[in-house]
Amino acid sequence: MSINRRNFFQVLGLTGLSMGTGKKLGAEPPKKDEKEFYAILFDATRCGGCQSCEFVCAWEHDLPEPDPEDIPEVGVIRKTNENRRSVINAYDTSQGEVYVKNQCMHCCQPACTAACLTRAMYKTEEGPVIWRGNKCMGCRYCMVSCPFDVPKFEYHSPNPRITKCDMCFDRLKEGELPACVENCPGEALTFGTRREMIAEARRRIHEDPDLYYDGIYGEDEAGGTGWLYISPVPFEELGLRTNLQKKPYPELTKGFLYSVPAIFVLGPALLLGINQSTKNKSNSEDNHE
Amino acid sequence: MSNSNYTSAKDNEGGPVGKFLVAALKPRGKIFTPFNIISFPIILLGLVLIIIRFAKGIGSITNLTQEVPWGLWIGFDVITGVAFAGGAYVITFIVYILNVKKYYSIVRVTVLNGFLAYVFYAGALLLDLGRPWNVINPIIGNSFGVSSVLFLVAWHFLLYMIAQLIEFSPAIAEWIGAKRARKILSGMTLAAVIFGITLSTLHQSGLGALYLMAKEKIHPLWYSEFIPVLFFVSSIFAGLSMVIFEGSISQKVFFNQISPENHKAHNGILLGLSKICAFTLFVYLFLQVIVFVHGKHHDLLGTPMGYWYLTEILGFVLLPMLLFFYSYRKQNIFMIKLSAVVTMLGVIINRLNVTIIAFRWDAAVQYYPSWMEIVVTLTVLFTEIWIFRWIVNRLPVLREPPSWVKE
Numbered sequence: 001m002s003i004n005r006r007n008f009f010q011v012l013g014l015t016g017l018s019m020g021t022g023k024k025l026g027a028e029p030p031k032k033d034e035k036e037f038y039a040i041l042f043d044a045t046r047c048g049g050c051q052s053c054e055f056v057c058a059w060e061h062d063l064p065e066p067d068p069e070d071i072p073e074v075g076v077i078r079k080t081n082e083n084r085r086s087v088i089n090a091y092d093t094s095q096g097e098v099y100v101k102n103q104c105m106h107c108c109q110p111a112c113t114a115a116c117l118t119r120a121m122y123k124t125e126e127g128p129v130i131w132r133g134n135k136c137m138g139c140r141y142c143m144v145s146c147p148f149d150v151p152k153f154e155y156h157s158p159n160p161r162i163t164k165c166d167m168c169f170d171r172l173k174e175g176e177l178p179a180c181v182e183n184c185p186g187e188a189l190t191f192g193t194r195r196e197m198i199a200e201a202r203r204r205i206h207e208d209p210d211l212y213y214d215g216i217y218g219e220d221e222a223g224g225t226g227w228l229y230i231s232p233v234p235f236e237e238l239g240l241r242t243n244l245q246k247k248p249y250p251e252l253t254k255g256f257l258y259s260v261p262a263i264f265v266l267g268p269a270l271l272l273g274i275n276q277s278t279k280n281k282s283n284s285e286d287n288h289e
Numbered sequence: 290m291s292n293s294n295y296t297s298a299k300d301n302e303g304g305p306v307g308k309f310l311v312a313a314l315k316p317r318g319k320i321f322t323p324f325n326i327i328s329f330p331i332i333l334l335g336l337v338l339i340i341i342r343f344a345k346g347i348g349s350i351t352n353l354t355q356e357v358p359w360g361l362w363i364g365f366d367v368i369t370g371v372a373f374a375g376g377a378y379v380i381t382f383i384v385y386i387l388n389v390k391k392y393y394s395i396v397r398v399t400v401l402n403g404f405l406a407y408v409f410y411a412g413a414l415l416l417d418l419g420r421p422w423n424v425i426n427p428i429i430g431n432s433f434g435v436s437s438v439l440f441l442v443a444w445h446f447l448l449y450m451i452a453q454l455i456e457f458s459p460a461i462a463e464w465i466g467a468k469r470a471r472k473i474l475s476g477m478t479l480a481a482v483i484f485g486i487t488l489s490t491l492h493q494s495g496l497g498a499l500y501l502m503a504k505e506k507i508h509p510l511w512y513s514e515f516i517p518v519l520f521f522v523s524s525i526f527a528g529l530s531m532v533i534f535e536g537s538i539s540q541k542v543f544f545n546q547i548s549p550e551n552h553k554a555h556n557g558i559l560l561g562l563s564k565i566c567a568f569t570l571f572v573y574l575f576l577q578v579i580v581f582v583h584g585k586h587h588d589l590l591g592t593p594m595g596y597w598y599l600t601e602i603l604g605f606v607l608l609p610m611l612l613f614f615y616s617y618r619k620q621n622i623f624m625i626k627l628s629a630v631v632t633m634l635g636v637i638i639n640r641l642n643v644t645i646i647a648f649r650w651d652a653a654v655q656y657y658p659s660w661m662e663i664v665v666t667l668t669v670l671f672t673e674i675w676i677f678r679w680i681v682n683r684l685p686v687l688r689e690p691p692s693w694v695k696e
Binding site: 079081082111113114115116117118119120133134135136137138139140141143144145147149152153154155156157158159160162241243244245249250252253255256257260263264267268271272274275278279 | 343344345346347348349351353355356358359382385386387388414417418419420421423424426427431432433434436437438439440441443479482483484486487490491494495498499500501502503504505506514517
């Protein structure tokens with residue numbers, strides 16, 4: 001079949017038409033059942049370091065009751081561990097003492113779920129990153145990969161679990177707020193869709209630019225996270241990691257993983273080719289002898 | 290492994306098979322050798338520690354922390370061990386793909402070594418898994434984490450073990466006298482070799498790719514997006530140095546199994562391998578320099594970690610490269626063996642740097658392996674050597690195959 005002038009214009013017209021419709025289809029509003037990720041906004045200007053969130057977190061997840069004498073203190077960095085998934089730390093900053101809460105950041109594209117070879121670490125479509133014990137084999141690759149060092153491992157149990165904040169996923173399914181958000185007396189925590197929370201954070205910064213440092217921690221960090229922070233001081237003063245890349249962490253292994261199918265197809269072909277050519281050569285040499 | 294299954298399956302028939310079993314299990318050679326006297330108590334102690342580990346959790350015998358979740362068992366047993374097992378794919382590439390028959394006499398022993406290394410070092414991974422009963426999840430297909438590098442590595446370990454077993458299986462067939470099976474199995478060798486080399490390329494680099502997401506956790510002098518390439522290239526000389534090292538020991542220990550021709554040929558093989566090592570070390574050094582220049586971390590060279598980095602690159606890459614070139618030019622076999630040992634030390638240092646020493650080098654609580662982790666590592670290593678010796682003493686690995694085999 002050869003292409004004549006008429007055919008050429010027909011094809012051109014059809015292509016143009018399909019491109020036009022394609023654009024129209026892409027511009028359709030998102031479907032109604034398409035969910036947005038939930039997020040929690042932490043406002044450091046409102047946090048008084050009362051640790052209510054730590055206590056309710058422990059009750060909610062059947063963890064040992066926090067030690068009442070272990071309170072946030074400037075100069076002491078309290079870390080999350082297998083028995084506590086949320087901690088408040090105090091920092092002496094240029095604006096006086098500021099408290100900050102640490103827990104799983106619930107990244108939009110988490111390193112831990114990309115790392116997990118059994119899909120035990122799982123990014124739910126609601127937004128929380130949860131751990132599923134029936135799948136996990138305890139390899140701890142999620143811990144190696146997490147840029148925030150969030151997942152913790154029960155090293156002293158014969159049936160160890162990976163523990164971390166799950167944004168009270170069970171409560172969310174019941175239509176309730178995460179325990180820490182519901183019980184925060186200072187209203188330092190706000191819950192909503194990620195889009196709403198970013199808008200809310202911007203509103204607060206815009207309305208009171210003297211009070212807030214101009215920035216939202218978690219908007220871009222590690223490709224965006226499900227916890228967002230606003231504060232009176234730059235975030236490095238609050239011990240938040242500011243050296244993280246803005247791209248999602250799974251991007252780092254994408255190139256390698258994409259090369260796998262190519263090598264699987266081309267590798268054997270190349271090897272067989274070399275084998276055949278060297279074999280023929282040695283055979284012909286043998287014949288000459 | 291499969292040969293024991295084979296014999297036990299036939300066990301019910303009794304008679305000649307029973308005799309065969311007894312003969313197979315009977316120890317050969319002296320029992321009270323220095324190696325046995327040292328290794329046996331360590332293996333026993335290691336087994337006790339493994340029982341404690343499964344009863345009380347990984348933390349009961351290891352020093353792992355929440356920030357450094359992978360220690361000696363992963364960094365040394367798996368990641369370094371697999372690099373040393375790389376000799377199998379390099380030698381099979383030379384012999385079966387390039388058809389260089391000069392190295393044929395060391396194929397079997399290298400493949401056996403590689404196979405056992407994978408079985409034991411990947412097996413050591415089970416000790417490190419917190420929930421090993423779920424290890425089949427990524428295999429049987431109810432939870433495919435296809436976006437994970439570890440998923441790729443796990444599958445490749447499994448498939449490569451099968452490929453190596455097929456490559457080695459003619460020796461098993463010769464041992465039990467299965468002539469027909471041997472013919473079929475040798476027919477599968479080339480396919481297994483091609484498959485095995487492809488798998489090796491991917492998982493040797495994959496072991497490096499595991500650390501790609503730990504971008505801020507690894508010291509900038511060791512982290513780069515080229516870790517997979519560096520791991521792959523270094524696995525070539527790591528594997529070949531192991532072949533030189535192990536071959537030199539086998540020449541002595543299993544002296545009477547090796548035919549006089551192969552004894553004579555061995556020096557020629559070592560010379561050839563030393564040339565390959567020298568050139569791949571050069572490629573590796575060149576890559577390291579490019580990565581360093583692109584990384585723009587010159588300022589870090591003046592720090593303690595910088596001195597350590599220079600030690601690794603100059604002392605354990607540049608030096609063995611020059612040693613290999615020199616010993617090849619002088620045809621000095623002793624120097625080749627020495628270069629191989631320096632290269633191996635360099636590979637150990639490099640792998641431990643990426644996985645342990647430069648990993649969270651800034652952590653408040655540094656990780657040092659406990660003595661119990663070291664004993665378990667030695668247990669794995671010694672058990673592998675025991676099994677290796679057991680097989681070499683019985684199967685035609687180093688010795689000539691039975692007379693009914695026509696090559």
